[in-house]
Amino acid sequence: MATISLGIRQAKPNVDGSFGVKIIIGSKGTTAYISTRFKVDNLSQWKGGKIVRHPDADVNNRKLRALLSEYEAILDSIPNPNVSAKDVKEYLERRFRKSDSLKAYAEAYITRLEKEGRKSYAQNMGYTLKYLIECFGESVILQEFTPSALTLFEKHLRKGGSSDTTINIRMSHLKALLNAAANDSIVEYKVFPFRNYKIPTKAVRDICISKEELHRLREAKFKGVSERRHTVARDLFMLSFYCAGINLTDLMDARLDGDTITFVRKKTATKKQGEKEVSITIQPEARAIIDKHLTKEGKLDFGYNYSQYEQFRSFVTKGL
Incomplete structure (x- = not known):
């Protein structure tokens, strides 16, 4: 018959030196472990299957006992208890508050x-x-x-x-x-966890470029082994600039053989309500770049046979 209990693995501390509290499963001479979110800072804080000498010991021990009780209730329903600890673990995890x-x-x-x-x-x-x-x-x-x-x-x-x-x-x-x-009604919070929590503010970075820098980028000439990559990256950067900051993924999917670009922005397609299409007039500066790379199908082609968009995005990012 399988047994379960609370314990820690002394031989396997966490990277920071702490020890995670585990649900220890024993069956047919084998052992398996289910991790919990609880841990102790050192071995002296664990004794007799309980957390001790810890500021939150009482609260955490109550939660651990409740957690163990849930697993015990599931274990009582196992069809065949005469299996390995690994099999018991899989059974418990499949049925433990899955949703x-x-x-x-x-x-x-x-x-x-x-x-x-x-x-x-x-x-x-x-x-x-x-x-x-x-x-x-x-x-x-x-x-x-x-x-x-x-x-x-x-x-x-x-x-x-x-x-x-x-x-x-x-x-x-x-x-x-x-x-x-x-x-999705998967969980219900009386008070949403983030209501009184302040997310740390992002560090403010000055990432604007001047008109002079933009002009230098537009007119730059590249040489050597990276000439093609830098030219493609520059052309895409300037094309996005001329087209109101269009994202690369939207630009690569758009038809560009007309006077306008009309697309649904992928990043907000599932969030935005109402009219989702964006329409941008193609200016002469943008047309000059587009015509360099335009196919008969009205799409951009930069001569790379990448099957995945992420590969091409990485290529362009490195070029920039």
Whole structure:
């Protein structure tokens, strides 16, 4: 018969020297572990299956007991208890508040973003999910996100060397994720976690270029092995400038053999209400660049057989 209990793995501390509290599963002479969001700073804070000598010991122990009870209830329903600890773990994880799991919901949300064509945002949301799991463990549920949990996540990011700008991005991603979960009725918050939490402000950078610098870029001549890359990057930068800042992904999909560019901006297509089409008149300066790279189908072609948009975007970014 499988057994479960609370414990820590002394031989496997975290990178910062702390120890995560685990659900330890024993069955048929094998052992498996389920991570929790709880941890102790050192071995002296764990004794007899409980957190001790810790400012939040009482609260955390109550939550851990409740968590263990949930897993015990699921274990009681296992059809065949005579299996390995790994099999028991898989059974428990599949049935533990699946709909309320941060990891499960975030992965589904990321898939939704990818289907909407928001691949770059989906990729960055994936990075944020990685840090959330790193901080709270894979079994953390959406309901557990409170202002104190947000503060804990911020501390975790700072400990890892993240700047205010990076923390702003990660927290903005988490806020969007929790908002989406609430809107999808996956979780209900009496008080939304971010209501009284202030997201760190991004560092202000002066990234404007002068008219003189823009003129130098427009007229620049390139030589050597990077001539083609720099020329393509320059042409796309200037074309975006002449077309009211159009994004590369929208520009590459647009038909450009007429007097105007009409498109639906991918970045806001699923958010914006009402009229979504954007129409821009092609100015002579833009037409001169377009005609250098225009195909018979009215699309831009820079001579690169990249199958993935992200590859070409990376190529252009490096060129810039």
